[in-house]
Amino acid sequence: MRRSWVPVAVLWLGYTVLMMWAVAQFNWLPEQWAIEAEVVDEAMVLLQYLGAPVMALVLAVMTWALIAWRSNGANRPDGPPQRDNRTVLTTWLIVTSALAIFVVINPGFVGLAEIRGEPSADYVIEVEAAQFFWKVTYPNGTESFDELVVPSERRVRYDVTSVDVNHSFWIPAFRIKIDAVAGLTTQAFATAEHEGGIDDDINLRIQCAELCGAGHASMAMPVRVVSDQEFNEYIETLGEGE
Numbered sequence: 182m183r184r185s186w187v188p189v190a191v192l193w194l195g196y197t198v199l200m201m202w203a204v205a206q207f208n209w210l211p212e213q214w215a216i217e218a219e220v221v222d223e224a225m226v227l228l229q230y231l232g233a234p235v236m237a238l239v240l241a242v243m244t245w246a247l248i249a250w251r252s253n254g255a256n257r258p259d260g261p262p263q264r265d266n267r268t269v270l271t272t273w274l275i276v277t278s279a280l281a282i283f284v285v286i287n288p289g290f291v292g293l294a295e296i297r298g299e300p301s302a303d304y305v306i307e308v309e310a311a312q313f314f315w316k317v318t319y320p321n322g323t324e325s326f327d328e329l330v331v332p333s334e335r336r337v338r339y340d341v342t343s344v345d346v347n348h349s350f351w352i353p354a355f356r357i358k359i360d361a362v363a364g365l366t367t368q369a370f371a372t373a374e375h376e377g378g379i380d381d382d383i384n385l386r387i388q389c390a391e392l393c394g395a396g397h398a399s400m401a402m403p404v405r406v407v408s409d410q411e412f413n414e415y416i417e418t419l420g421e422g423e
């Protein structure tokens with residue numbers, strides 16, 4: 182088994198190339214509807230590239246072990262205990278630690294700064310979570326329980342809270358998510374990029390992302406992205422209806 186590193190190395194290389202090819206070839210991620218979604222998806226793709234060689238090595242060793250130690254049906258006893266290999270262990274520890282520290286910094290801190298670093302916003306929309314519905318309050322004080330209408334190409338800050346248990350404010354199409362906690366106001370930022378609604382993409386909705394009780398799964402609200410002018414007209418007419 183001395184030369185076992187050769188097949189393992191070949192398998193490692195093969196699996197790595199295969200996985201990186203798959204990452205480059207296929208886009209597994211849903212459609213992006215906000216600038217923040219691009220930042221999050223870029224981070225996701227980077228993590229897939231960085232994770233590919235690590236997973237490939239694990240799979241390579243497993244594949245080789247399956248072949249090298251197959252029983253052929255014979256009832257063989259366990260082999261003698263193996264001594265550990267200090268070089269392998271130390272290298273593994275250093276490389277994976279360096280990778281982990283790297284991703285904490287980028288895309289971790291760097292990505293968060295890109296999404297949340299700039300505190301200014303064109304509009305502030307208040308979001309209140311309750312079992313099992315959402316209430317949104319627009320800058321002019323009007324409220325809605327039916328849908329969230331947001332202006333396109335404007336940076337919106339969502340001030341999120343809860344009136345009962347913990348919920349989580351999540352708009353999959355925007356890739357933003359923040360806890361909704363009673364007594365706290367948490368913030369999320371999103372800049373929608375183009376106009377559309379839930380009929381265009383099922384991910385254009387607020388969805389509760391924290392198990393909050395029997396109605397959790399249906400705790401959703403459609404999101405509609407309109408032009409800035411339409412947005413202002415919409416919240417005006419919403420006020421007249423009261």
Ligand SMILES: [Cu+2]
Nearest residue numbers: 348389393400
């Ligand atoms: Cu909930």
